[in-house]
Amino acid sequence: MYSQVSTAAWSLALVAQLVGADNPGQIGSYNGLAVTPAMGWDNWNAFGCDVSEDLLLGTAQKIVDVGLRDLGYNYVILDDCYSDGRYPNGTIKPNFQKFPNGFKHVSDRLHALGLKYGMYSSAGYLTCGRYTASLGREMTDAQTFADWGVDFLKYDNCYNGGQSGTAQISYTRYKAMSDALNATGRPILYNMCSWGDDGPWNWAQTMANSWRMSGDVYDSFSRPDERCPCTGDEPGYLCALPGFHCSILNIMNKMAKIVSKTQTGAQNDMDALEVGNGGMTDDEYLTHMSMWTLEASQLVMGTDIRSLDPSAYSILANPAVLALNQDPAVSAGARRWIHQVADKDENDAGNIQLWARTMNNTDAVIALVNAGNTLRDMNATLADIFFDQGGVISPQARQGWDIYDLWANRMDNETASSILNGTAPAIISVDDMLNQTTRWNVSMMSYAEGLNANASALFGKMIGSVDALGTVTAKNVSRHGVALYRLRANGKGMSKLDARDEL
């Protein structure tokens, strides 16, 4: 099944080349990749420059052993600080202390595990860690990456020689690498890491698969930090100083302004996940994970997988939440409202938020985020949830819905531990999997197929219903927590208003 998936990606990429990289209309992705958001792991958030072959391959093995590959996390991405200058012929020289067998070896080992290989460089004269980078050397480096068997390129923005400041200048600089990757003939997912500089959401869809839309995430839910000077409230959210130490709420606030720009094949990238790194509470990590999935951000784990704790595992590995991220109708949830609340400490945003998204099968998913400082009940009217569907009150709001809690079947710590230590029973067949509520394997059935089949693991747990024109209530949403609900039309109760309309 895995090889079928990659064959499909290859042939789509071929189609992309035939129709021309600047003509995405037919296929929704300029190169056929990232049709749904990429999933994987990147070392940066947990390890920074401390990279090595052992780290990559040890992590890769664990990703396979604990079922994360089978949940879809298949790109293993090596970030900055891996090189040792260049050879006399101009090609990148690996740091052989960190990677004694070079990168083709790493790539072969990853591929043998059924994983894909991600690499990093910068559209600048140096990477952010001041290693050699690719500006002006795009053709050479793209070919080197292709020769190494690279499947994904994260392409940073440091030391860009001042070639930024207008969309046109940034576009030209990033397009050079896009063209160079295409010229290799190898399908390589192109992830621009330009931190929102010059508004890539306005121009990157025809030449990249994803683009970072903020300065770097950090392991804090809401604490403001002057090193992340932009808040998202800048006009048009255009920000010249993206920075780093951007909190989860900071990035959500920026994302709210540009949700319309996410699509199949080309997504806003909210940065790698911090789940598991220890700086947030469990509730905060649930909110972080919920919002990254609802927003169709690529899902790149950013923690030490070799020592993952059960509670982080059960957040990263919840199939009902991952199916939301991988929904075939790729779009980002829209923020319907944000209200200030009184309960707030000095580091708190002190607000509550409703986000909503329509799924491929016409279900809706909502996130009620409690960014206040105390536990509370939260309410969302159907009129607000379905605001986008038109009319003063949309037809969707005038019918009944069943409510499914996407976190209700979160795996308990005992089950997660048994998976992490290798004692859990394997999923033995599709029928076995369709009887499970907490586990999934995309090599047996894709999320799209599972959603069509109403697989219980992908829908969480039904917790109630809401009548036409009614209000969804989430009880006891924790401080900094979230209620992540999938609403399924139950065919009940066209409202009187509706019945009268039809007479």
Ligand code: GAL
């Ligand atoms: C930053 C980038 C990070 C990481 C780092 C490496 O610019 O946003 O995600 O790649 O560089 O130095």
